[in-house]
Amino acid sequence: MKTRICDLLKIEYPIVQGGMAWVAEHHLAAAVSEAGGLGIIAAGNAPADVVRDEIRKAKALTNKPFGVNIMLLSPHAAEVAEVVVEEKVSVVTTGAGNPESYIPMWKEAGIVVIPVVASVALAKRMEKYGADAVVAEGCEAGGHIGELTTMALIPQIVDAVEIPVIAAGGIGDGRGLAAVFMLGAEAGQIGTRFVVSHESIVHDNYKKRIISSKDIDSAVTGRSTGHPVRSIRNNMTRNYQKLEQEGKSFEELELLTLGSLKKAVVDGDIINGSVMAGQIAGLISKEQSCKDIIKEVVSEAEELIKNFHF
């Protein structure tokens, strides 16, 4: 199962672990890279020094390539953009915006640049500005999302750009990975399933909540502000949606979510915190090591593709 993404990222299997604020720190990233995928440290809103420390800790755990996901809305984005150059990180993915202004600096440093996009227009623009690949993320995904589903988005982006496309949003097993190959993607980015891995440092309550989820248990908040986020329905999402219906401003709504992901990930408050997870949570039934997750997803996809018949 070798694609252009395996060559570009120098990885064994076409599986990327999604950057996930608070969740994707050095343990998770190193475990995924050690298992043959691409692990990613999420910078989230962390200051540059914290990210530098995470990168060094990951390097102590693995010699394999790993990436850093830079959240462009972070107040520290500009400094983190320089830290990845100084620390000679192999790959950068970017979320929540347009990384155009940083691309020349990263390319000059030999970093593989992979913006996360949710539309054909942004994918084409990123290709024009020198991106090496894109992650095309459908709205089934956990966290910040766009409008289109993975099923509709991937083939349209694949047709619009020459660079390889990594599909994200709703990949929970080998069937999902095989499906995105059929749509023209050359790798799958997995988020929610890796949240429920042994190496993921999220609170046990968070993992258990994903494992107990049904298909319809996620909700999207923030559509009214243009910043939609998918998480498991709870007090926080219900309050947020109520305030949205009352027409509250972005600033008032933001107050409700300030620190809410940390509350769920670190403190285990799955009632009032933000339990970000994708629609595929309903399929996830157990906690496993990153190695077993990757092995299982890859072998299932290979079998399906090899033996497919009507």
Ligand SMILES: Cc1cc2nc3c(=O)[nH]c(=O)nc-3n(C[C@H](O)[C@H](O)[C@H](O)COP(=O)(O)O)c2cc1C
């Ligand atoms: C808890 C959580 C936090 C996330 N945080 C980020 C982030 O900081 N930056 C980013 O680009 N994507 C973020 N994402 C999206 C993931 O990187 C990935 O694209 C997504 O989870 C894939 O869909 P799936 O959840 O259906 O596997 C987050 C997802 C989750 C579940």
